[in-house]
Amino acid sequence: MVAALHAIVGDITTLDVDAIVNAANPGLTGGGGVDGAIHAAAGPELHEECLALDGCATGDAKITRGYDLPARYVIHTVGPVWHGGEHGEAELLASCYRRAIEVAAQNHLSTLAFPNVSTGVYGFPRELAPPIAVAAVRDALDHAPSIRGVIFCSYTTRDQVLYEDALLDHP
Ligand code: AR6
Numbered sequence: 001m002v003a004a005l006h007a008i009v010g011d012i013t014t015l016d017v018d019a020i021v022n023a024a025n026p027g028l029t030g031g032g033g034v035d036g037a038i039h040a041a042a043g044p045e046l047h048e049e050c051l052a053l054d055g056c057a058t059g060d061a062k063i064t065r066g067y068d069l070p071a072r073y074v075i076h077t078v079g080p081v082w083h084g085g086e087h088g089e090a091e092l093l094a095s096c097y098r099r100a101i102e103v104a105a106q107n108h109l110s111t112l113a114f115p116n117v118s119t120g121v122y123g124f125p126r127e128l129a130p131p132i133a134v135a136a137v138r139d140a141l142d143h144a145p146s147i148r149g150v151i152f153c154s155y156t157t158r159d160q161v162l163y164e165d166a167l168l169d170h171p
Helices: 033-042 044-051 089-106 129-141 157-169
Strands: 004-009 019-023 061-065 073-077 111-114 149-154
Touching: 004 129, 004 157, 019 033, 033 044, 044 061, 061 089, 073 089, 089 111, 089 129, 129 149, 129 157, 149 157
Parallel strands: 004 149, 019 073, 019 111, 111 149
Antiparallel strands: 061 073
16 A cells, blocks of 8 residues: 655654654754654653663664654654765765654553754755655655555644645656
8 A cells, every 4th residue: 555645744753653753862862843842742761761772873763752742752863963965964864864754663562742843953955854854755655555544743733734745746
């Protein structure tokens, strides 16, 4: 079955999916932005489980339970910090999406939602991220038969439009 891809605008912490993806830092220590919102909504047990994971490399992903979130799991990925685009940023961002899909598939999940990884504090240009994210997800889904639905959850309508354009450009 082909997975359905959707671009929505909203607060990712409210989504009732198998897993939401977190835009975390390498220590998995919690922070601001979507990371802070996810930890606040999940409760302190998420922080405890994260600290036991021994961090996460940039471009990799690790899974925890979702605790008080509607989502059953959180897949924590660490996006690249933007340093001008010549330091492997695009490849590392693609790796975040690919690894998150792989971790979801290993855990037999069927629905997941991504935030716009790296486009906040980490400074990845908002126009450049959606085509990379959509292409990486589509490629990874070829090897993830359990996954039936993927949501790209933007925080602004402007970002949502960029994702809708990317979905049209990567059929
Ligand atoms: N739901 C959906 N999207 C959101 C939400 C939300 N509740 N809140 C923010 N966004 P950022 P990064 C969007 O800064 O750039 C943390 O401190 C936001 O508009 O959260 O990967 C970590 O600990 C933006 O488009 O993540 C790291 O240190 C997107 O989420 C660092 O920030 C990502 O912005 C990671 O930076």
